Amino acid sequence: MVGLFGAFGPRRVGLDEFPSMQWGGERTDSFADERVAVTSGFHRLLADEQPVRTVTGDTLVWIIGDVYGFERNGSYQARPDSIDSPTYCANLYESYGIDFVEGVNGQFAGIVYDREKGTVSLLTDRLGSYPLFHTRVGDTLVCSTDIQTLAEYPGVDPKFDRDYLAEYLALKRSFGVTTPLSGVEKLPPASVTTVDLDGNTTESRRYWRPEFTPRDEPFENFVEEFVSRFRRIIDEWVREDRTYGLLLSGGSDSRLVMAAMDQPVIGFHMNDWRNREARIADRIAAAAGNELLFLPRTDDYRRRSLERNPPLSNFDGWYKQGYPTGFAEELTGTVDVLLSGLYADTLFKGHQIPSPKLSLGSFGNVTLPVEDRIRTIDEFIDGLAVETPSYFDGDVDVESVLRENISVTADGEIDHHGVRYRSMRELVLCGEYYPLSNDTELIYTNSLRQLRPYRTPFLDNRLIDLHLSMPIRYQLRRNLMHRAIERFDSRLAAVPHSESGVRIDRSFPVEYAGKHLNALRWKLFEREEPPRPWCTHGPWPDDEEFVRQSEFVRDALADDRDLVDSLSFLDWDGVNRCYEDHLGGEENAVELYTLLTLLEMPVTKRIGGDADAGGTPLSAPSGPTTERPRLQLPTADGGDGE
CATH class of the missing domain: 3.60.20.10 (Aminohydrolase, N-terminal nucleophile (Ntn) domain)
Known part of the structure; x- marks a missing residue:
C-alpha cells in the first residue's frame, strides 16, 4: 500500500x-x-x-x-x-x-x-x-x-x-x-x-491555517491570475517522457486540465452506459485531439468494488466511491500518471457555500446564486441535517455529538473536532478541505494514489491562496473555470456542459437560465430511455433506485449477518427496517452503503472476531460513551501553535 x-x-x-x-x-x-x-x-x-x-x-x-x-x-x-x-x-x-x-x-x-x-x-x-x-x-x-x-x-x-x-x-x-x-x-x-x-x-x-481575506477587485483580475498560476502549475508538472491519464467527465473541471495540457493526454470516462455525459466527454476529447477510453461499470465491477475498496477507507466515504480500483488494469496498463479536476468546485464554484432553494413544486427546486450565510454553530449543525441511522443501537444522538465537539474557544475561534478555525466564516468556507479528511470522498483520492502517481492541480498552495482571496459573489455568480477554459482552448469551450447543456463560452446568466430550462426540457421530453432503472444521463447512477431495483445490497448485507450480530452497537432488525423503509420510498442509500463499507473493513472484522480477517474476538463497549479523553500532544507554547 x-x-x-x-x-x-x-x-x-x-x-x-x-x-x-x-x-x-x-x-x-x-x-x-x-x-x-x-x-x-x-x-x-x-x-x-x-x-x-x-x-x-x-x-x-x-x-x-x-x-x-x-x-x-x-x-x-x-x-x-x-x-x-x-x-x-x-x-x-x-x-x-x-x-x-x-x-x-x-x-x-x-x-x-x-x-x-x-x-x-x-x-x-x-x-x-x-x-x-x-x-x-x-x-x-x-x-x-x-x-x-x-x-x-x-x-x-x-x-x-x-x-x-x-x-x-x-x-x-x-x-x-x-x-x-x-x-x-x-x-x-x-x-x-x-x-x-x-x-x-x-x-x-x-504552521498554517486558512484565512479568508477577499480582495475587492474586478473579476477579470482573478481570471488573469488564475490562468497564469494554472499554466505555471501544469508546466512544472508535465514531462514529455511520461504518459498522462485524466479522469474526464462531461463537465468543466477535468476539461480545464485537458485544455491546459500541451501534450497528449488519455481521457478515461467511467459510466454505466454511453449516455449524454459520456457523449459530451467524447466530444471534449475529440476537440482536444486526445484519445478517450470508455470504462463501463458492470455488475461484476460493483462486486469487485465492495471486495477491494473498504480496506482503503480511513472512515471517509462509501466503498463505491473508490471508483478507479474497478478499472485498475486498464488504468495502470495505459498511463504513468493520473490526473483529475477534483476540488475545483469546492475552491472556485461555491460548492460548500449554503444557498437558498426555490421550490417549483413537481418541477423540482432551483438553487439561487446567493449566499445563505451561516453565522452560528447552531446554524452550522442544522445545515448538516443529520439523523442517527436507525440500525445504530448505541444510545447515541449524532446531533448531540456534533454539539459536544464544535465550540467557540475563549479567544473567539471555532474548534471543530480538535481543528481550529479563525471564525465561522473559515469553517463554512474551508471546512470541507481543511483538513482534507473532512471530505466525504477522500477514499476516491486514496484509490487513485494506490494505482499510479496522482495529482489534482487545484490542491496547489498557490491556487488555495487565490481561492482565499476571491469574493463570495464571484464564486456564486461567475464561473472562473469556464473563463479559464476559453483562454486555454476555445475549441473545448464550444462544447456544451453535460449538466447544463449550455456551451462553456456563454455568460453566467445565459448558463444559469439555460441549465434550468434544459433540465425542465429533459424532464418533460427526454426520449432516450436508459437501459436500466438506475442508469442516468449523468456521471453517476441513481443509487437510491439501484438499491431498490437490484438485490446486490440486500445480498451483501445478508452475507454480513453474523458480523452485525457480533457488534453490540448494531441491530439486525434495524438494518432490515432501514432496507425495507428504503424499498418503501425513503432514501436510505447513504446509510446502507456506509454500513456495508464499515462491515467490510478489516478493522471491523477484527473487532467482530472474524477469523478470516486475521483478528481475535474483541468486544465493543457495552454502553454509551460518557467520557472520551482526547490524545494530548502538548505544544511548545502551551496552545495550539497557531
Missing part, C-alpha cells in the same frame, strides 16, 4: 511483525534501529528509495506523496525534475531545519528522524491530505497513513468509539483529528509533531 507506517520509542516488535504495506506494484522499503522503525510503500516514479539521508549530519527523511516546490520570503521555486521529493526535503532540512515544512508546496506526509538530536518529527501538509493516524502502545508512539493497518500492529487493541462511529455512519466521514477508533487520532493539518526519544515527550505546533 502506498503509505507510511512507523513506531517510535521502546520497541518489542520486529519489522517482520509490521502490517504489510503491499497493495499493488509499488516499492516497499523498511528501516529499523533500536528506537525507530519505519516501513514505506511508494511509486517508483516519485522516489528512488527511502529513507534519504542528509549529506551532512545524521538525519533520515521519508516523504509519502508529492512535493511540488518551496516558497520562502515571497520567492517560489519548483522542485527540479532531477530530485525526488524525499531528497528535496532532506536538502531543505539541512538548509532551514524542521521549519522548512512551512514553505513546502505539495500533497504529502513525512517523517524526519534526526539521530544526533534524538528526535522524530512527523509532518503533515497544509491540508493534511495524507492523514497520519497515531496511538500509543505502552511507551511507543505508532503512526500510519492508513488506519486499517494501524489497527493490525501488535499491541493495538482496536475498539470503536460509539459517538464518532455514529458520526461516520451518518455523515460518511470522521471530522477534525477524531476517528471512530478509541485511542486513535489524526495529527492536525499543517503541523509538525516532534517526539523526543530520550525524554519520551511530544510537542506539536501548527
Whole structure:
C-alpha cells in the first residue's frame, strides 16, 4: 500500500511483525534501529528509495506523496525534475531545519528522524491530505497513513468509539483529528509533531491555517491570475517522457486540465452506459485531439468494488466511491500518471457555500446564486441535517455529538473536532478541505494514489491562496473555470456542459437560465430511455433506485449477518427496517452503503472476531460513551501553535 507506517520509542516488535504495506506494484522499503522503525510503500516514479539521508549530519527523511516546490520570503521555486521529493526535503532540512515544512508546496506526509538530536518529527501538509493516524502502545508512539493497518500492529487493541462511529455512519466521514477508533487520532493539518526519544515527550505546533481575506477587485483580475498560476502549475508538472491519464467527465473541471495540457493526454470516462455525459466527454476529447477510453461499470465491477475498496477507507466515504480500483488494469496498463479536476468546485464554484432553494413544486427546486450565510454553530449543525441511522443501537444522538465537539474557544475561534478555525466564516468556507479528511470522498483520492502517481492541480498552495482571496459573489455568480477554459482552448469551450447543456463560452446568466430550462426540457421530453432503472444521463447512477431495483445490497448485507450480530452497537432488525423503509420510498442509500463499507473493513472484522480477517474476538463497549479523553500532544507554547 502506498503509505507510511512507523513506531517510535521502546520497541518489542520486529519489522517482520509490521502490517504489510503491499497493495499493488509499488516499492516497499523498511528501516529499523533500536528506537525507530519505519516501513514505506511508494511509486517508483516519485522516489528512488527511502529513507534519504542528509549529506551532512545524521538525519533520515521519508516523504509519502508529492512535493511540488518551496516558497520562502515571497520567492517560489519548483522542485527540479532531477530530485525526488524525499531528497528535496532532506536538502531543505539541512538548509532551514524542521521549519522548512512551512514553505513546502505539495500533497504529502513525512517523517524526519534526526539521530544526533534524538528526535522524530512527523509532518503533515497544509491540508493534511495524507492523514497520519497515531496511538500509543505502552511507551511507543505508532503512526500510519492508513488506519486499517494501524489497527493490525501488535499491541493495538482496536475498539470503536460509539459517538464518532455514529458520526461516520451518518455523515460518511470522521471530522477534525477524531476517528471512530478509541485511542486513535489524526495529527492536525499543517503541523509538525516532534517526539523526543530520550525524554519520551511530544510537542506539536501548527504552521498554517486558512484565512479568508477577499480582495475587492474586478473579476477579470482573478481570471488573469488564475490562468497564469494554472499554466505555471501544469508546466512544472508535465514531462514529455511520461504518459498522462485524466479522469474526464462531461463537465468543466477535468476539461480545464485537458485544455491546459500541451501534450497528449488519455481521457478515461467511467459510466454505466454511453449516455449524454459520456457523449459530451467524447466530444471534449475529440476537440482536444486526445484519445478517450470508455470504462463501463458492470455488475461484476460493483462486486469487485465492495471486495477491494473498504480496506482503503480511513472512515471517509462509501466503498463505491473508490471508483478507479474497478478499472485498475486498464488504468495502470495505459498511463504513468493520473490526473483529475477534483476540488475545483469546492475552491472556485461555491460548492460548500449554503444557498437558498426555490421550490417549483413537481418541477423540482432551483438553487439561487446567493449566499445563505451561516453565522452560528447552531446554524452550522442544522445545515448538516443529520439523523442517527436507525440500525445504530448505541444510545447515541449524532446531533448531540456534533454539539459536544464544535465550540467557540475563549479567544473567539471555532474548534471543530480538535481543528481550529479563525471564525465561522473559515469553517463554512474551508471546512470541507481543511483538513482534507473532512471530505466525504477522500477514499476516491486514496484509490487513485494506490494505482499510479496522482495529482489534482487545484490542491496547489498557490491556487488555495487565490481561492482565499476571491469574493463570495464571484464564486456564486461567475464561473472562473469556464473563463479559464476559453483562454486555454476555445475549441473545448464550444462544447456544451453535460449538466447544463449550455456551451462553456456563454455568460453566467445565459448558463444559469439555460441549465434550468434544459433540465425542465429533459424532464418533460427526454426520449432516450436508459437501459436500466438506475442508469442516468449523468456521471453517476441513481443509487437510491439501484438499491431498490437490484438485490446486490440486500445480498451483501445478508452475507454480513453474523458480523452485525457480533457488534453490540448494531441491530439486525434495524438494518432490515432501514432496507425495507428504503424499498418503501425513503432514501436510505447513504446509510446502507456506509454500513456495508464499515462491515467490510478489516478493522471491523477484527473487532467482530472474524477469523478470516486475521483478528481475535474483541468486544465493543457495552454502553454509551460518557467520557472520551482526547490524545494530548502538548505544544511548545502551551496552545495550539497557531
